[in-house]
Each structure stands twice: as structure tokens, then as C-alpha cells.
Amino acid sequence: MAYLESLKRVDAFCALSDAELSVIDGYCTRKKFNHGHRLFKDGASAAHLWVVENGLIDLRFDLPDSETSEESTLSSVSENNIIGWSSLVPPYRYKLSAYCASDECTVVMIERDRLLEFMKDNQGAGYKVLSAILKVVGNRFERLCETADKAPFSPVKVTVHMGTCGIAAGAREIMKALIEEIARSGQSRIKVSAGGCIGRCASEPNVTVEIQNEKTVIYQKMDPAKMIRVFNLHLISGRIQNDLVLEGGR
Amino acid sequence: MIWCLKGADDDCLDFLKKADVFKDLNDDRLLAVLNCAEQVEFEKGARIFTHGADATHVWILVEGDVELRSEPSGKDVSGKVPSVSFTSAAQAFGWTCFVPPYKHRLSGYCASRQCKVIKFEREDIIRLFESDKTTGFQVMLYLLGVVGRQFEQLQDEIARRRGIEVMSRW
Numbered sequence: 001m002a003y004l005e006s007l008k009r010v011d012a013f014c015a016l017s018d019a020e021l022s023v024i025d026g027y028c029t030r031k032k033f034n035h036g037h038r039l040f041k042d043g044a045s046a047a048h049l050w051v052v053e054n055g056l057i058d059l060r061f062d063l064p065d066s067e068t069s070e071e072s073t074l075s076s077v078s079e080n081n082i083i084g085w086s087s088l089v090p091p092y093r094y095k096l097s098a099y100c101a102s103d104e105c106t107v108v109m110i111e112r113d114r115l116l117e118f119m120k121d122n123q124g125a126g127y128k129v130l131s132a133i134l135k136v137v138g139n140r141f142e143r144l145c146e147t148a149d150k151a152p153f154s155p156v157k158v159t160v161h162m163g164t165c166g167i168a169a170g171a172r173e174i175m176k177a178l179i180e181e182i183a184r185s186g187q188s189r190i191k192v193s194a195g196g197c198i199g200r201c202a203s204e205p206n207v208t209v210e211i212q213n214e215k216t217v218i219y220q221k222m223d224p225a226k227m228i229r230v231f232n233l234h235l236i237s238g239r240i241q242n243d244l245v246l247e248g249g250r
Numbered sequence: 251m252i253w254c255l256k257g258a259d260d261d262c263l264d265f266l267k268k269a270d271v272f273k274d275l276n277d278d279r280l281l282a283v284l285n286c287a288e289q290v291e292f293e294k295g296a297r298i299f300t301h302g303a304d305a306t307h308v309w310i311l312v313e314g315d316v317e318l319r320s321e322p323s324g325k326d327v328s329g330k331v332p333s334v335s336f337t338s339a340a341q342a343f344g345w346t347c348f349v350p351p352y353k354h355r356l357s358g359y360c361a362s363r364q365c366k367v368i369k370f371e372r373e374d375i376i377r378l379f380e381s382d383k384t385t386g387f388q389v390m391l392y393l394l395g396v397v398g399r400q401f402e403q404l405q406d407e408i409a410r411r412r413g414i415e416v417m418s419r420w
Binding site: 090140 | 320345346349350356379383386387390391393395398400401404
């Protein structure tokens with residue numbers, strides 16, 4: 001039962017019973033990837049459904065005869081989410097390439113053939129899984145529609161709210177810490193901007209994090225140390241820091 | 251023009267079987283599906299569903315072509331260039347009625363001389379799926395494939411434009 005807890009945290013499987021999950025557990029293997037490594041390539045046979053346990057995965061289209069880059073990222077997927085859902089439907093080929101975008105990623109790979117077989121033999125469970133996956137994919141479809149309207153490509157955006165109240169509470173120091181951390185890491189895909197007061201003066205300094213295809217998160221009562229933590233754990237590794245969240249956490 | 255398919259006969263079952271989504275269901279299951287179904291026809295250019303409107307029905311295309319367009323304002327953008335527009339390769343629409351917040355993500359227009367569709371009210375079809383998981387499983391598997399095809403078309407469209415953006419910076 002090495003994967004039971006991980007499966008329970010994923011929307012696609014959380015409605016299943018422990019007995020059903022324990023069967024799927026038998027189809028799983030865990031794998032680690034380092035930053036920049038490719039998990040799968042678009043067009044390749046989709047033999048697995050993937051669960052992101054830790055880290056951030058970029059889904060990218062590969063341009064012919066050129067190296068992958070963050071600019072070709074269409075969406076980023078963080079922990080407890082699935083990727084590779086095209087493994088469940090004909091023609092069973094990945095539609096995009098997946099790359100580890102954080103320092104390290106841990107994923108659980110579920111064998112497609114055995115999962116499909118299980119769902120066909122247990123159509124009640126199959127119905128629950130597919131209904132949940134349809135919701136997940138539907139939400140991604142909506143976000144993809146939204147990105148179609150956005151011209152400049154900027155998958156991660158951080159806004160430090162620098163109204164008078166924010167500055168008085170230390171927003172300048174947070175901005176400085178953030179810019180230094182970005183320069184140190186060389187993460188060009190993170191765009192920083194200064195925003196105004198959001199009307200939550202009591203919780204200043206506030207910082208808003210928008211990751212493409214993810215829920216917007218507003219952090220409260222920030223300081224430089226907390227900003228560096230959010231940078232490393234949320235912006236780079238995809239883990240929302242719930243204890244600092246004002247709005248948008250889980 | 252709308253006429254009801256309720257009150258099944260062989261012609262109605264044959265009509266239903268024209269849709270890929272139902273072709274593997276046996277006659278008993280088709281009859282149950284038929285009890286929730288309504289057939290609708292549209293002329294070229296007619297809007298079938300509207301971006302942003304409540305998604306209360308699933309639509310299965312039996313004949314014709316449907317163009318999907320992004321119209322965030324909810325207004326027909328014919329004559330203008332919408333940010334997203336493609337003729338759907340898939341034969342089902344309105345699957346967002348199963349996905350919160352249950353709104354259409356795109357508008358759908360009849361793009362051929364005529365479109366024949368079967369529509370199902372969400373509550374009826376969910377009730378059917380809950381009572382017959384085999385039908386539910388098969389239809390959901392089909393719908394996931396539909397979303398996959400529409401997803402792929404949308405990705406291709408965005409990737410094409412993003413590719414042009416990236417290449418224009420070289």
C-alpha cells in the first residue's frame with residue numbers, strides 16, 4: 001500500500017473506497033526527476049496516468065529542431081494533480097511534453113492498461129474516476145481558453161502590494177528580497193510587479209501569486225524570510241504555503 | 251424545429267445509434283437513453299449554445315458540423331476574429347454541464363447547411379448514469395475522449411500562435 005495515501009489526495013481517485021484504491025495501488029510505481037528532465041514526450045504512446053506527488057511539472061509543446069524552454073509551457077501542474085490523462089482515451093498518445101520545473105519532482109506512474117481494465121471490470125468505480133477526471137480536465141480546458149486571450153507569456157506572476165499601508169508594513173523589503181532571489185535562481189519565467197492596496201490593510205504586507213492554470217493565492221503578513229520561503233516552496237516547487245495564505249489556499 | 255424522441259420506436263433507436271457515443275449500448279440501455287432525449291435541428295449560422303451561459307444540456311451531434319468560438323462577452327463575434335475558433339472534430343458538446351461552475355466555455359454554431367443534434371437535460375442524464383453505471387461509464391469515457399479532441403485542437407491553436415510568437419523573437 002505504498003501509494004494509497006497519495007491516491008487519496010488526488011481528485012480523480014478520492015471518491016474510491018480503500019478496497020478499490022488498494023487494487024490501483026498495485027499498478028503504481030514511483031519515480032523522481034530533476035529540474036529540466038523530461039517525463040514524457042508529446043506524441044509518444046501514453047502508457048501511464050501520472051500523479052504529481054511533489055514539485056511542479058511544466059506541460060510544453062516541443063518546437064521542431066529546438067531545445068525546450070519555459071516559453072513553450074502551456075500549463076504547469078503542481079502536487080496532488082494528475083497529468084497524462086490522454087492515456088485513457090484513443091489514440092492513447094500524450095498531447096504535450098512534460099518537464100520537471102522544480103528542483104526535483106516525485107511522480108506516481110499508474111499503468112494505463114491495468115487501470116482501464118480495472119475500470120471496465122468495475123464500472124461503478126470507473127464512472128466515479130472518469131467523472132472526476134472530466135472535472136479536472138474541464139477546468140484545465142477553461143484555463144486554457146483563458147490563456148488563449150492572454151498575449152504575453154508569463155506563467156508565474158508575483159505582485160507585491162505596495163500601497164502606503166503595504167510600504168509602511170515592509171513591502172519594499174519584500175520586493176528587494178524577491179528580486180534578489182529571482183536573480184540568484186535565474187528563473188526568468190517569474191514576472192514581478194508592484195501592485196496597489198487590495199483593501200486588506202490589516203494583513204499587509206500582502207503578496208499575490210498567480211501561476212498559470214493554478215488558483216491565485218494571496219499571502220498575508222509577509223516578511224523577507226517568508227517571501228524567500230514562498231519563492232522556493234510555492235513558486236519553484238509548487239507547494240502552497242497554507243499557513244501564510246490570506247485567500248486562495250486549500 | 252424540435253420534436254421529441256420520447257415514445258421509442260425502431261427509427262428512434264436507429265437514429266440514436268448513429269451517434270458514436272451510443273453505438274455500443276444494447277437496446278434496453280438505448281431505450282433508457284431515449285427517454286431523456288430530444289432531437290433538435292439548426293440551420294447554418296444558428297447559435298446552439300452561448301459562451302458563459304448556464305450549461306444545462308449535453309448535445310450529441312448526429313449530422314453536420316459545429317464551430318466552437320470564444321465569445322467571452324456572450325455576443326456573436328461573426329465578422330470579427332475570435333481568440334479561439336475551430337470546427338470541432340468531436341461529436342459532443344455541453345460536457346461542461348458536468349463540470350463546476352456548469353457554464354459553457356465556448357459558443358457553438360451550426361457550421362454546415364444543417365445540424366441535427368440530440369440534447370439531454372443534465373439532471374435526467376445524471377440520474378440515468380447513477381442508476382446504470384455501465385451507461386454512465388461508457389458515456390463518460392466517450393466524453394473524456396471528446397474533451398481530449400477539443401483540448402488538443404485548442405492546444406494546437408494556442409501552440410501555433412505561441413510558436414509564432416517565440417519564433418518571431420529569434
